[in-house]
């Protein structure tokens with residue numbers, strides 16, 4: 585259950601069955617585990633003392649031998665009149681990750697990290713310069729959602745989180761098993777009960793992960809970071825393209841669509857005069873529109889205004905170029921929106937999640953909002 589061997593057992597790493605086993609070993613009746621599970625995932629307790637339906641002796645033993653999450657909240661920042669909130673958490677190994685909550689009048693989206701750092705090295709993303717610092721445990725992924733839920737309860741108790749996007753730090757498919765364990769725990773109707781159709785996972789294009797997701801038992805939405813319509817440019821921007829070039833990526837995407845009948849989102853970050861020309865927009869439209877032998881892809885393109893980070897030679901596309909790029913795609917019959925930005929002033933917008941802290945200088949990307 586808990587892979588962090590030197591640390592007390594993190595209860596967020598356990599399924600209900602595993603909690604039942606733990607409490608069974610402590611000679612507790614099975615219903616105690618269900619009570620605890622409800623406290624964790626229905627009441628969202630942040631202190632075991634709040635689980636007042638458990639006997640005091642059991643609460644005490646839990647407090648001594650387990651821990652309620654392993655994320656240490658370092659700070660939160662607010663923007664957009666408090667409607668965007670970014671939390672920075674420290675992990676056991678000293679690395680940090682960030683989580684962003686975006687609140688709207690009738691909905692709320694949370695953007696969650698699955699790794700600290702990242703091994704993928706995309707040039708428009710500062711995290712890529714860090715290398716991989718840690719694969720988050722399922723408990724560390726789940727705990728971010730619980731933080732966001734508690735935060736939202738304070739902001740507006742009338743609404744709950746409507747969308748969960750795995751678009752924070754890291755590549756979810758490079759941490760597939762732990763990420764999936766978190767998905768199952770958050771989806772569990774006996775616990776947090778979050779609908780799978782309201783979850784979206786974003787990948788740099790790890791083809792084995794896409795194929796695995798196509799066969800997965802829960803209907804998680806898929807977003808693919810594309811960022812270029814040809815291999816030469818994409819390999820310059822995203823080294824993973826040399827391993828899984830566009831043809832292979834689109835073949836896996838087609839297999840996913842055909843298997844799930846779900847529409848895929850292609851993310852396209854716009855870099856001034858690098859990947860934002862009308863010619864590249866036309867090439868992208870041709871790629872996605874299909875051919876005589878291939879039907880059009882059931883897809884949507886999300887254009888993301890890029891946000892610079894210190895030390896990068898890249899520049900953000902000017903608005904006029906963003907709109908011109910979008911128009912080419914729309915004229916070609918491709919559904920295309922420009923992502924609304926949130927939290928720019930607290931470095932919480934797309935490409936800005938940076939883990940800037942007194943602890944360590946880190947940087948990470950984020951695709952923060954599905955529109």
Ligand code: SF4
Nearest residue numbers: 702704705706709712
């Ligand atoms: S954009 Fe995503 S996959 Fe690429 S380096 Fe950054 S975190 Fe990793």
